[in-house]
Amino acid sequence: TEIAPGAVHLPDWLDAEHQRRLLDACREWARPPAGLRTVRTPGGGTMTAQQVCLGWHWYPYTYARTVVDGDGAPVKPFPHWLDELGRRAVTDTLGAGAATDPYDIALINFYDGDARMGMHRDSDEKSDAPVVSLSLGDTCVFRFGNTGSRSRPYTDVELRSGDLFVFGGPSRLAYHGVPKVRPDTAPPELGLKGRLNVTLRVSGFEA
Numbered sequence: 513t514e515i516a517p518g519a520v521h522l523p524d525w526l527d528a529e530h531q532r533r534l535l536d537a538c539r540e541w542a543r544p545p546a547g548l549r550t551v552r553t554p555g556g557g558t559m560t561a562q563q564v565c566l567g568w569h570w571y572p573y574t575y576a577r578t579v580v581d582g583d584g585a586p587v588k589p590f591p592h593w594l595d596e597l598g599r600r601a602v603t604d605t606l607g608a609g610a611a612t613d614p615y616d617i618a619l620i621n622f623y624d625g626d627a628r629m630g631m632h633r634d635s636d637e638k639s640d641a642p643v644v645s646l647s648l649g650d651t652c653v654f655r656f657g658n659t660g661s662r663s664r665p666y667t668d669v670e671l672r673s674g675d676l677f678v679f680g681g682p683s684r685l686a687y688h689g690v691p692k693v694r695p696d697t698a699p700p701e702l703g704l705k706g707r708l709n710v711t712l713r714v715s716g717f718e719a
């Protein structure tokens with residue numbers, strides 16, 4: 513379903529086996545060094561979703577090759593199979609004509625308890641390639657806004673385990689957030705308490 517120009521939701525894109533494999537990989541990436549961390553915002557607050565990065569390390573509001581706001585370790589490499597997954601996600605949603613440069617960043621957000629994400633735009637990358645979002649675990653309410661301001665009108669969409677969402681074209685710079693995660697809605701066989709979201713991005717940075 514296209515919820516706005518360039519914003520396409522494809523429910524159940526990952527089957528149970530691929531969800532489990534992606535979750536296993538996320539659990540490995542979450543381990544130190546350069547593992548899961550709490551993101552501190554410039555105003556002195558913390559983000560409620562915890563994060564681990566691959567390829568380039570994101571911190572508010574830029575990218576580095578090392579975990580400058582954590583243990584100082586080099587960021588984990590971005591594996592080739594995630595680039596293939598990202599490209600397949602783009603062609604499955606936006607068509608073969610939407611092919612991009614290779615994906616080289618993954619940001620993985622872990623939501624437990626009351627974790628949420630406020631309305632924001634993702635504008636720290638230099639490429640306009642679509643952002644690919646994969647959801648695992650508990651269902652969330654994903655809020656898609658507009659490009660001009662973080663306020664209404666919104667479109668609220670439920671994202672479930674295995675869902676794909678691709679944000680390209682004019683939707684790439686739209687405000688969005690996660691106002692709510694629905695506890696204990698994950699597929700029981702996945703064995704995940706909470707929610708996990710993997711975004712794949714093209715940095716547009718020099719290697």
Ligand code: MD3
Pocket residue numbers: 619621629634643645654677679683684685686688689690709711
């Ligand atoms: C629309 N993540 O990592 S996924 C983020 O569920 C982020 O963890 C949320 O917002 C999450 O920046 C929402 C959907 C999403 C991700 C990236 C986007 C929507 C987007 C980038 C541009 C436009």
Ligand code: FE
Pocket residue numbers: 632633634688
């Ligand atoms: Fe975002």
